[in-house]
Amino acid sequence: MIKDLAYPFDPHLILRTKKSIRRKLLEGNTFLDKRVAILGGSTTGEVKDLIELFLLDGGIRPAFYESDYNRYYEDALFPSEELIRFAPEIVYIHTTTSNLAFRHGLDDAEPVIEQNLQEEFSRYKEIWDHLTSRFSCAVVQNNFELPDYRILGNLDSYELHGKTRFINELNRLFSEHARTSRNLYLHDINYLSAWLGLERWYDKQFWYAYKYAMGYAAIPYLAHSVAAVMLAIYGRSRKCLVLDLDNTLWGGVIGDDGLTGIEIGKETPAAEAYSGFQQYVKDLKSRGVLLAVNSKNDEVIAREGFSHPDSVLALSDFSAFQANWQPKHENIREIALSLNVGIDSLVFADDNPLERDIVERYAPEVGVPVLGDNVCKYVEVLDKCLLFEPAALSSDDLQRSLFYAQDSGRKQQQSRFDSYDDFLQSLGMVAEIRRFAPEYLERITQLTNKTNQFNLTTKRYTYAEIKAVAERGTQIAIYGRLEDRFGDNGLVSAMIGAVKGDELHLELWLMSCRVLKRGMEHAMMNSLADEARSAGVKSLIGYYYPTSKNGMVSDLFDDLGFENMARNEQGESVWRCALATYRALTHHIEVKQ
Amino acid sequence: MKSEEVLSKLLPIFHDVFDDPTIVLQRETTAADVEGWDSLAQINLIVAIEQAFKISFSFNDLKGLNTVGDMLDLIARKAA
Numbered sequence: 001m002i003k004d005l006a007y008p009f010d011p012h013l014i015l016r017t018k019k020s021i022r023r024k025l026l027e028g029n030t031f032l033d034k035r036v037a038i039l040g041g042s043t044t045g046e047v048k049d050l051i052e053l054f055l056l057d058g059g060i061r062p063a064f065y066e067s068d069y070n071r072y073y074e075d076a077l078f079p080s081e082e083l084i085r086f087a088p089e090i091v092y093i094h095t096t097t098s099n100l101a102f103r104h105g106l107d108d109a110e111p112v113i114e115q116n117l118q119e120e121f122s123r124y125k126e127i128w129d130h131l132t133s134r135f136s137c138a139v140v141q142n143n144f145e146l147p148d149y150r151i152l153g154n155l156d157s158y159e160l161h162g163k164t165r166f167i168n169e170l171n172r173l174f175s176e177h178a179r180t181s182r183n184l185y186l187h188d189i190n191y192l193s194a195w196l197g198l199e200r201w202y203d204k205q206f207w208y209a210y211k212y213a214m215g216y217a218a219i220p221y222l223a224h225s226v227a228a229v230m231l232a233i234y235g236r237s238r239k240c241l242v243l244d245l246d247n248t249l250w251g252g253v254i255g256d257d258g259l260t261g262i263e264i265g266k267e268t269p270a271a272e273a274y275s276g277f278q279q280y281v282k283d284l285k286s287r288g289v290l291l292a293v294n295s296k297n298d299e300v301i302a303r304e305g306f307s308h309p310d311s312v313l314a315l316s317d318f319s320a321f322q323a324n325w326q327p328k329h330e331n332i333r334e335i336a337l338s339l340n341v342g343i344d345s346l347v348f349a350d351d352n353p354l355e356r357d358i359v360e361r362y363a364p365e366v367g368v369p370v371l372g373d374n375v376c377k378y379v380e381v382l383d384k385c386l387l388f389e390p391a392a393l394s395s396d397d398l399q400r401s402l403f404y405a406q407d408s409g410r411k412q413q414q415s416r417f418d419s420y421d422d423f424l425q426s427l428g429m430v431a432e433i434r435r436f437a438p439e440y441l442e443r444i445t446q447l448t449n450k451t452n453q454f455n456l457t458t459k460r461y462t463y464a465e466i467k468a469v470a471e472r473g474t475q476i477a478i479y480g481r482l483e484d485r486f487g488d489n490g491l492v493s494a495m496i497g498a499v500k501g502d503e504l505h506l507e508l509w510l511m512s513c514r515v516l517k518r519g520m521e522h523a524m525m526n527s528l529a530d531e532a533r534s535a536g537v538k539s540l541i542g543y544y545y546p547t548s549k550n551g552m553v554s555d556l557f558d559d560l561g562f563e564n565m566a567r568n569e570q571g572e573s574v575w576r577c578a579l580a581t582y583r584a585l586t587h588h589i590e591v592k593q
Numbered sequence: 594m595k596s597e598e599v600l601s602k603l604l605p606i607f608h609d610v611f612d613d614p615t616i617v618l619q620r621e622t623t624a625a626d627v628e629g630w631d632s633l634a635q636i637n638l639i640v641a642i643e644q645a646f647k648i649s650f651s652f653n654d655l656k657g658l659n660t661v662g663d664m665l666d667l668i669a670r671k672a673a
Contacts, residue, residue, distance in 0.1 A: 012640070012641065012644045015637055015640065015641070016606065016609045016610060016637065016641045016644075017609050017612075018637075019609075019610070019611065019612030020609070020612045023612060045632075045633040046633065046636070046637075049633070205652075208652070209652065209655070210636055216640050
């Protein structure tokens with residue numbers, strides 16, 4: 001993360017130095033490349049440049065297509081040769097209230113206004129439908145900000161003819177549609193402009209001079225927020241919040257002030273503020289963000305803090321707990337290891353600027369918001385940095401902490417067995433391995449975008465692409481769910497193979513890290529071989545494309561008995577296995593077809 | 594504000610906006626002489642100037658800004 005791009009923004013600094021920020025971001029990092037089309041209803045030049053900065057900061061390097069001024073509708077419905085060749089993976093429709101026609105007059109009757117509303121909505125629906133069916137892309141669409149003036153004053157929000165009412169109704173139609181439409185992601189410009197304040201949002205001089213729908217100072221906030229949605233779509237959001245304790249989760253220093261001396265609860269304004277922050281953290285956890293402690297403290301004393309009668313957070317809310325005198329960036333690495341997540345999926349919250357600085361310096365992949373030292377601002381900073389932005393709420397997200405808690409139960413079990421096989425046997429694992437089914441497509445899409453370690457090709461898919469794979473008959477696509485006596489791990493693995501002649505080419509094979517070393521990869525391969533055989537396939541062709549993160553599977557095909565056919569300078573390799581000689585791989589999982 | 598004083602504050606703005614510390618400005622320098630000086634960069638320059646000199650430009654001020662000399666004169670007048 002680059003400091004200049006941390007919330008709250010200094011718009012003047014960002015816009016004045018955007019070229020050097022860009023240069024620094026591009027130095028020595030690895031990126032996921034994405035093609036992003038921006039179709040604007042107002043000027044988008046600066047919006048595009050800043051979206052690029054925030055995407056780069058989140059690990060995506062965009063190539064852009066930009067529509068001509070106010071050509072969003074035409075470009076979506078009748079795409080130019082250039083746009084077709086560009087083949088966008090994400091389209092951002094940057095429309096605002098300035099694009100609404102408000103055709104009704106004060107003397108129009110209700111049906112006319114209702115019809116205008118429906119027409120306005122249909123126009124956008126047409127855009128989304130055309131784009132998704134033509135490009136199988138994700139569409140990010142602004143809703144509408146409140147107007148800069150109200151002819152009807154306060155009445156404007158509820159009188160039939162009010163513009164404010166019209167905008168609210170249209171936003172409601174957008175939300176209802178987006179809720180059931182898998183490729184449409186709303187960008188809530190309405191909330192963003194309200195948060196910043198419409199007075200800061202609108203800049204009429206900027207509008208009349210350059211046709212920007214919002215002022216200069218608002219553009220970094222807009223770009224940041226749009227980029228957060230795009231990063232979330234590609235699974236680039238962070239997964240785990242790592243927290244300091246003293247003066248972060250409670251007021252005071254527990255080692256000095258003791259359990260009764262720390263500020264938490266309702267006794268003082270500060271105590272209430274710390275409780276408010278703990279509640280926010282607890283809410284994050286309940287929607288799937290993992291929590292960890294990273295504190296310079298004696299461990300026993302640190303743990304005691306959560307036994308305070310007014311503590312909102314309990315020890316059991318944390319998936320990892322590091323309280324010791326080690327440097328914090330070392331603790332952070334251990335937290336990532338113990339949770340089996342990449343260090344770039346962590347966010348570190350600490351009131352001490354020195355500790356933040358050390359982590360930024362020695363673990364630059366970690367997201368370090370400028371938390372400050374005023375507890376009243378903690379929630380704002382964490383909430384508005386949008387580092388935990390979810391693209392959708394899946395049931396697995398809601399259960400994730402439980403999975404990790406179960407996983408540490410498994411790790412404790414492990415030490416009590418003579419051999420690893422004994423241990424695996426004792427787990428009583430049952431897998432369900434089947435062809436892609438509609439109810440799992442969302443989870444599979446999510447996995448393709450955030451699984452980095454056990455991922456042979458690291459091919460990313462949009463929801464529409466996964467859906468197409470499931471519906472098309474030319475691919476063999478299977479998923480695996482795994483349960484054991486500690487609980488349900490959920491859907492953890494997916495394979496997609498394309499049938500070409502009598503060969504099956506493995507385009508995708510991934511597995512979630514929470515079931516590593518459990519034999520699930522053997523069960524998956526056996527099932528794939530069975531499916532392939534019954535489809536008349538004679539050989540399986542596997543591919544390995546190395547990335548900075550998937551080294552753990554570089555020898556996988558070799559281990560499974562595939563024969564190496566080719567390897568190039570980049571280390572990409574191709575492998576073959578003849579089904580006639582395929583022997584079922586051993587594992588300790590009962591497989592339900 | 595004197596022209597040299599304005600120039601000493603204006604030059605770093607150009608260096609930042611174009612991310613090029615080698616840019617040298619003369620009164621007769623125009624957009625054609627600086628790589629990347631397009632309409633988008635022009636807006637960035639204007640806003641950075643307004644911020645740095647604590648002035649604001651009207652629509653009329655922004656007309657006929659063809660050379661760096663025009664810019665220097667405008668700033669000197671507004672920041673007087």
